[in-house]
Amino acid sequence: MSDTTLYQRLGGDSGIAALVEDIVEAHLQNPAIQARYLPAKDDPAHFEELKGHLRDFLSAGSGGPATYRGRNMLEAHRGMNVNEVEYMAVLDDIQRVLERHGVDEPTRQEMLGITYSLKDEILHV
């Protein structure tokens, strides 16, 4: 176990903001899932709000100072009927962006565990 928080190992507020920008961009480029995110991009105010929610979710969930004010994972994804391929595409994008940002291997593994653990609230709901 590391004695630094996950939030610190992700680079704090600035690291998390940079990660979210690149994760969302990766989703928009990923043929398996881009159609899911394009409608949000077409509405700039909504798109900024979504990215803010993603930053706050990551900060709040990793020991950072933010308060997450978005919907819980079940409510946010209900009705989308996300499938396994889409779920893996999101997890893969996150892992690739973490690696590109120089996030260390144990921290990437921890993120993989956390993102996988949300499966029952997101997959086929």
Ligand code: HEM
């Ligand atoms: C561990 C995996 C995931 C996490 C942590 C996550 C997290 C989030 C969060 C925090 C929001 C914002 C909710 C809000 O603004 O109220 C969101 C929205 C969204 N998620 Fe996910 N998500 C994950 C997986 C997925 C997957 C696999 C898909 C489908 C490919 C997906 C599609 C979406 C879409 C389209 C929205 C935006 C809805 C809107 O336009 O407001 N998510 N997600």
